[in-house]
Amino acid sequence: MGVEKLVVVGNGMAGMRTVQEILERAPGKFEITVFGAEVHPNYDRIMLSPLLAGDKSFDQIVINSLDWYKENQIELITGEHVNWIDRTKKIVRGHSGTERAYDKLLIATGSNPITLPLPGAGRPGVMTFRSKADVDDMLAIAEPGRKAVVIGGGLLGLEAAHGLNLRGMEVAVVHLMPTLMERQLDASAAHLLEQKLLARGMKIFTGANTKELEGEGEDGAVAAVRLQDGTRIEADLVVMAVGIRPNAGLARAVGLECDRGIKVDATMRTSDPDVFAIGECIEFEAQCFGLVAPIWDMAKVAADHLTGAAQTAFVPMATGTRLKVSGIEMFSAGDFLGGDGAEDIVLRDAARGVYKRLVLRQNRLVGVVCFGDASDSNWYFQLLKDDQDLGALRETVIHGPVSTATDPHESLALLGDDAEICGCNGVRKDTIVKAIEGGCTSVDDVRACTKASASCGSCTGLVEGLLKLTLGADFKPAAAKPMCKCTSHGHDEVRRRIRTQSLKSIPAVMQALEWITPDGCASCRPALNFYLLCEWPGEYQDDSQSRFVNERVHANIQKDGTYSVVPRMWGGVTSAKELRAIADVCEKFAIPTVKITGGQRVDMFGVKKEDLPAVWADLNAAGMVSGHAYGKALRTVKTCVGSEWCRFGTQNSTAMGIALEKMTWGSWHPHKVKLAVSGCPRNCAEATIKDFGVVATEAGWDLHVGGNAGIKVRATDLLCKVTTDDEVLEYCGAFLQLYRQEARYLERTAPWVERVGLKYVQERVVEDEANRKALYAKFLYAQSFSQIDPWAEEASKHRQKYQPLAELV
Amino acid sequence: MNMISPIFTDVGALSDIPRLGARCVKTAMGDIAIFRTADDRVFALRDQCPHKHGPLSQGIVHGTSVTCPLHAWVISLETGEVEGPDDGCTKRFSVKLEHGRVLLAVAP
Ligand code: SRM
Ligand SMILES: Cc1cc2nc3c(=O)[nH]c(=O)nc-3n(C[C@H](O)[C@H](O)[C@H](O)COP(=O)(O)OP(=O)(O)OC[C@H]3O[C@@H](n4cnc5c(N)ncnc54)[C@H](O)[C@@H]3O)c2cc1C
Ligand code: SF4
Ligand code: FES
Numbered sequence: 001m002g003v004e005k006l007v008v009v010g011n012g013m014a015g016m017r018t019v020q021e022i023l024e025r026a027p028g029k030f031e032i033t034v035f036g037a038e039v040h041p042n043y044d045r046i047m048l049s050p051l052l053a054g055d056k057s058f059d060q061i062v063i064n065s066l067d068w069y070k071e072n073q074i075e076l077i078t079g080e081h082v083n084w085i086d087r088t089k090k091i092v093r094g095h096s097g098t099e100r101a102y103d104k105l106l107i108a109t110g111s112n113p114i115t116l117p118l119p120g121a122g123r124p125g126v127m128t129f130r131s132k133a134d135v136d137d138m139l140a141i142a143e144p145g146r147k148a149v150v151i152g153g154g155l156l157g158l159e160a161a162h163g164l165n166l167r168g169m170e171v172a173v174v175h176l177m178p179t180l181m182e183r184q185l186d187a188s189a190a191h192l193l194e195q196k197l198l199a200r201g202m203k204i205f206t207g208a209n210t211k212e213l214e215g216e217g218e219d220g221a222v223a224a225v226r227l228q229d230g231t232r233i234e235a236d237l238v239v240m241a242v243g244i245r246p247n248a249g250l251a252r253a254v255g256l257e258c259d260r261g262i263k264v265d266a267t268m269r270t271s272d273p274d275v276f277a278i279g280e281c282i283e284f285e286a287q288c289f290g291l292v293a294p295i296w297d298m299a300k301v302a303a304d305h306l307t308g309a310a311q312t313a314f315v316p317m318a319t320g321t322r323l324k325v326s327g328i329e330m331f332s333a334g335d336f337l338g339g340d341g342a343e344d345i346v347l348r349d350a351a352r353g354v355y356k357r358l359v360l361r362q363n364r365l366v367g368v369v370c371f372g373d374a375s376d377s378n379w380y381f382q383l384l385k386d387d388q389d390l391g392a393l394r395e396t397v398i399h400g401p402v403s404t405a406t407d408p409h410e411s412l413a414l415l416g417d418d419a420e421i422c423g424c425n426g427v428r429k430d431t432i433v434k435a436i437e438g439g440c441t442s443v444d445d446v447r448a449c450t451k452a453s454a455s456c457g458s459c460t461g462l463v464e465g466l467l468k469l470t471l472g473a474d475f476k477p478a479a480a481k482p483m484c485k486c487t488s489h490g491h492d493e494v495r496r497r498i499r500t501q502s503l504k505s506i507p508a509v510m511q512a513l514e515w516i517t518p519d520g521c522a523s524c525r526p527a528l529n530f531y532l533l534c535e536w537p538g539e540y541q542d543d544s545q546s547r548f549v550n551e552r553v554h555a556n557i558q559k560d561g562t563y564s565v566v567p568r569m570w571g572g573v574t575s576a577k578e579l580r581a582i583a584d585v586c587e588k589f590a591i592p593t594v595k596i597t598g599g600q601r602v603d604m605f606g607v608k609k610e611d612l613p614a615v616w617a618d619l620n621a622a623g624m625v626s627g628h629a630y631g632k633a634l635r636t637v638k639t640c641v642g643s644e645w646c647r648f649g650t651q652n653s654t655a656m657g658i659a660l661e662k663m664t665w666g667s668w669h670p671h672k673v674k675l676a677v678s679g680c681p682r683n684c685a686e687a688t689i690k691d692f693g694v695v696a697t698e699a700g701w702d703l704h705v706g707g708n709a710g711i712k713v714r715a716t717d718l719l720c721k722v723t724t725d726d727e728v729l730e731y732c733g734a735f736l737q738l739y740r741q742e743a744r745y746l747e748r749t750a751p752w753v754e755r756v757g758l759k760y761v762q763e764r765v766v767e768d769e770a771n772r773k774a775l776y777a778k779f780l781y782a783q784s785f786s787q788i789d790p791w792a793e794e795a796s797k798h799r800q801k802y803q804p805l806a807e808l809v
Numbered sequence: 810m811n812m813i814s815p816i817f818t819d820v821g822a823l824s825d826i827p828r829l830g831a832r833c834v835k836t837a838m839g840d841i842a843i844f845r846t847a848d849d850r851v852f853a854l855r856d857q858c859p860h861k862h863g864p865l866s867q868g869i870v871h872g873t874s875v876t877c878p879l880h881a882w883v884i885s886l887e888t889g890e891v892e893g894p895d896d897g898c899t900k901r902f903s904v905k906l907e908h909g910r911v912l913l914a915v916a917p
Pocket of ligand 1: 556557558564566595596597598599600601603629635636672674689707708709710711712748
């Protein structure tokens, strides 16, 4: 028999997962064609929530790129809605006429969001939340200060509300039932959730029935939501998230047996033995599905039967639900309401905002709700699926696995092979263990090989535990040193989690990564403050109490508790006016020492803290700003005279230095950053011991990176040669941004370049033009928030903090 | 028993001191640092590190400790003692909160 033809209708999560499973079992068995109504390659629909919130880009949520289809010789027809299937001739036809013949057909058309038939439901600005196109529609309207109303306080509605809230919109949630997420949460947990959302500035209307969507005229854009009781809530955007309905219309039209969804048996076959169906469009034993976990099981079964690899049967399992709202941990599964004959075990920890409830029947776990701390939810979920008598475990089960096993790894060992470790990517314990036995030795390896912990990262600890368990003494915990004694995580992991879990405050990081101290220490807090500042420019509120005194008071503390003050002198160039202002300040405030620094500017030593704002005000008046001589920030840009005066100069190094300093001043970094520009290879500005050094040549500029004088001298490496001035700025901005994003706090460019290798830096900054431009753009974007003279700001706003609280004499 | 109760003076509002921060009170006996913790408790210590007299009010406050800005010794706000491997102690003062006001007892 030749190659059989498989046609898949629906390029979504279920369809493509089945194709992947088929390729694993029998590559080459089918000639595969996929019809997708959407115009995109297959993406992770779950991740539309982080996409909406701005935590992920679309590229990051694509599961299979167009190249993947090509590599696997799959024909993908996007933007083509299948509207007919001729089951006798075995032909599928799209709305624009494309036809494909099939031997086997797989229908995976997902579901459709329900729209309420309310007056005004058709107005512009009213939308649902199901696809990339929906997110685009929302983002076209979402702007800080505009108003959004989400109808539906279930999982999807709250994720939409959260995303729009993060986009700066004023968000109201209208929910029909008396409590939020009533299908996943009991009243206590729902109350805690509501409090959390209110604290984020959302408005919540429960027990509220929507009557009408108002706007101008018949078909003007939506302007408000009117409730049954008369309340009017203004809205520029309305999202209906009130539920989904299996998308079975096509199947029904061509005579396949349907009820709510397309009816399938335990092999995923429809009433036509050559037609399979899976995903949200199906109905199995009167049950429909709305989460991916059972869909992954269906995909395996369908692949087994389509390829003839095995005779498996689909058995629906209990599913657990998590809410993907950063900073809110929640998990629920099973029968969490209890009632008749059920027993409850409840734990509340008000201080931590934790609520846990376990529902037992005949001493078996049948339901779980965790709110505020969902770290044990995998373990509970497994107990629930195992459906075993808890026995003696009953006494301590509420405290989680740590209380039942003295060694926390024991609880991992207790998990069954099919326990799900990574919820985002549906990766089971045995898959990970197999990968480790097959040669993975680190979390990164496992991530690359199985995708476990590659999405939100909250299961990283479990993956690490499995490495320990499987490799025993051979496991070398990621060479990463803990940041400090407050945590077991290393710098890189902390940064990764800040990014992937979109943690946006120091307490959020400490909560999510389980800091063991209440508010960190003098070593982790400044690092976290920098990481957050770097990751969320314009969004993160700098925490001055987490900065070292110098950065908090914008001056360098001296051994006697006084301060030194260094104004910026752009490229080392000054003027009579500036020098006069400095002289006046020194006399006026009786500043004892004035010195020329090694960085081509003037330092005034011995200034009293109380005098700082006044000293700054005088310097500001003469046009001078802070030199950041105190910060893990851009310090100086040293220059030589260059072509303007020097008989050897080939380029205007002074002007270039000033341009670089104007672009980079105010930027915060893992450590201090120094630049220099020399006008010829004689290199009078010592550019080859700077973090970023520029040396002029006849043809243009040589760019050097990773130099350091100080404790351990390191000469720079040549990054590349460029010809134009604009390129110098672009490469500099890109290099500094890469350093900011990836180096560990207190790691200067020299050790960083040595650690990652010059080659890596060149790949990212020189060879990959698109990446360089993106890094440069990110740098400039961050600068738009940080180029505010801290002296002017402090002198005008925070003068009082420099004065004593009281004087008692 | 006969106890001399200390005399408390109002030195300012709790809200004048940043959380996880400190402000300084100047007195005839030298500067006194008033610290405020994350959970809004206040402590008062002489504003001088037992090591080389660094101004503790300028340090980073964490838990009930402060890290000195000069050479990073860690001093307990509760006892005034140096934590960890180093030795030393700085003088404590009585301080309390009433209706959002900070009251400091300067006399012994
Ligand atoms: C003022 C100045 C000395 C001077 O009078 O010339 C100076 C003064 C200090 N240096 Fe420096 N450095 C000064 C130029 C330098 C230079 C020369 C240069 O920039 O061309 C170097 C070597 C170049 C380099 O950084 O690679 C230098 C290498 C250091 C180091 C070692 C850094 C390293 O990576 O090994 C430290 C320690 C540190 O940062 O942790 C340091 C630390 C310090 C501190 C901040 C020590 C401290 O923590 O209190 C001193 C602060 C004095 C103050 O209150 O202002 N200073 N320091 C210079 C200020 C330059 C400016 O205008 O901003
Ligand atoms: C915002 C959001 C967040 C979610 N979060 C979670 C979560 O945290 N956890 C979880 O488990 N689940 C979550 N889900 C649910 C999960 O995404 C779905 O269960 C899953 O996508 C269903 O897969 P599917 O392939 O059946 O349907 P889909 O992924 O919707 O795929 C169906 C595809 O078929 C296409 N199609 C339909 N009809 C035709 C046709 N006639 N011709 C051609 N193409 C057609 C559609 O355009 C669509 O691309 C979330 C869903 C959304 C929308
Ligand atoms: S060389 Fe040492 S003493 Fe001199 S300024 Fe730098 S840190 Fe201070
Ligand atoms: S003076 Fe405080 S640690 Fe040295």
